[in-house]
Amino acid sequence: MVISAAGPAVPAVVPPPPVPAGPASPVDxxxxxxxxxxxxxxxxxxxxxxxxxxxxxxxxxxxxxxxxxxxxxxxxxxxxxxxxxxxxxxxxxxxxxxxxISKLIPKDKYLLSDLRFVRLRNAEADQVFSRLHYLRSARPGSLNFALIDPVSSLPVTLCSLSPLEWTRVGRQLETQFAVPQGATWDVSRVYSFDVAPANAISYLLARVRQVIRTEIPGAQLLTTAVDPNLGFTGASYRAANWQQWMSIEARPYLYIDGVYVSPRQLRARFGGANLAELSRAYPDGKFERSRARLLDSMIFCCRLRGETIAVEPAERRRLRR
Structure with missing residues (x-):
């Protein structure tokens, strides 16, 4: 009881005991x-x-x-x-x-120093890229390289290279960095299995740079596109002394019957990549595009000879599609 100076006693206000906090409900x-x-x-x-x-x-x-x-x-x-x-x-x-492709999936872990660098046969590389790479396709006519394990000779980390076909990027490289058209090779596919040791991708890229510099005298630059919408940051490229030189405007992702398809795959399969036209021509298929805003792709570069200069963010050009 609380005694009031102005009158009779009044009951004390006792706060209720705290309710134990339960698990947070998941967001919708x-x-x-x-x-x-x-x-x-x-x-x-x-x-x-x-x-x-x-x-x-x-x-x-x-x-x-x-x-x-x-x-x-x-x-x-x-x-x-x-x-x-x-x-x-x-x-x-x-x-x-x-x-x-279970026969091509490595199971054992090895130190990076134990892995061997090889030129990988297209038959093996194409199987991995067409099944396990997120694009589920291999780039035709590519050169493929890998780090393989020393016992089963299975690829642990692999990549493919082909001449740069991205005309807009090629023009910017020539205008801003004096790299002639046709002197750039693109790292178009990279895949690393879960058993790969740390730094496997950056080590593979460094070895590939040495080979291309020696075997393709006219090549001057390596490039690749890093898509941050897929959680990629370019850390492996930075570790291999690549630099981000520009970015390119994101375009909507495309889908057929709920499955992603690239414009290149659409053109190869249907002869065009215009969804409105494809929907009319193939009414049984469900053609869709993403609506949410996507992040721009980052274009990383590495000179085959000499130092690859760093380009400050303010000097990086944003290319339009």
């Missing part, structure tokens, strides 16, 4: 940015899908990020049930892809 929607950063909301769902389907977490994460923009609203958010469904759908496809 996840942003694409949180998914790219593997924030806890997405990371937990990814880990659950990996456990249930027994697939590579790194490969599944990239595939999911490639397909989530199809479902995202204009504000860049995706419903949590949609994320779960997309992870499971892509995990099922990845599981089948892994099973199809």
């Amino acid at each position: 929607r996840l942003s694409l940015d949180d998914c790219r950063r593997h924030a806890p909301g997405f990371a937990d769902l990814l880990a659950d899908a990996v456990r249930r389907h027994d697939v590579s977490g790194r490969a599944l994460g990239v595939r999911a990020l490639l397909h989530l923009p199809r479902l995202a609203r204009w504000d860049g958010t995706v419903g949590r049930p949609q994320v779960i469904a997309e992870l499971n759908r892509n995990a099922g496809r990845l599981q089948r892809d892994q099973r199809d």
Whole structure:
């Protein structure tokens, strides 16, 4: 009881005991940015899908990020049930892809110093890229290189190179950096298995630079496009002394029946990449494009001879599509 100076005693106000905090309820929607950063909301769902389907977490994460923009609203958010469904759908496809080339998947881990650098046969490289790379395709006519394990000779980390076909990038390289058209080779595919040791990609890139410099005298520059929408940051390229020289405007991702397809793949398969025209010509197919804003791709470069200069952000050109 509390005694009041102005009158009779009044009951004391006793605060209720604190309610123990329960687990936080999951958010209804996840942003694409949180998914790219593997924030806890997405990371937990990814880990659950990996456990249930027994697939590579790194490969599944990239595939999911490639397909989530199809479902995202204009504000860049995706419903949590949609994320779960997309992870499971892509995990099922990845599981089948892994099973199809199980004989080419290395199981044992080795030190980086134990791996051997080789020119990889197209037959092996094409199988890996067409099944496990997120684009699920190999670039025809490429040179393929790999780090292979010393026992089974299976590729642990591999990449493919081909002459740069991106005309807009080639013109900018010539105008701004005096690299002649036709003197640039593009790293068009990279894939690293989960057993690969740290720094395997950067080491492979350094060895590839040595080979191209020796075997292709007219080549002056290596380039690659890094897509941050898939969670890539370019860290392996920076570790190999590559520099970001420019960026290029993002274009919407394209899909057929819910599966990503590149403009190159559309042209090869249908003779064109205009979705409106394809929808009219092939009414049984479902052609879609992403709606949410995507991040620009980063163009990394490495000179084959001499130092690759750093380009300050203010001096990096943003190329239009």
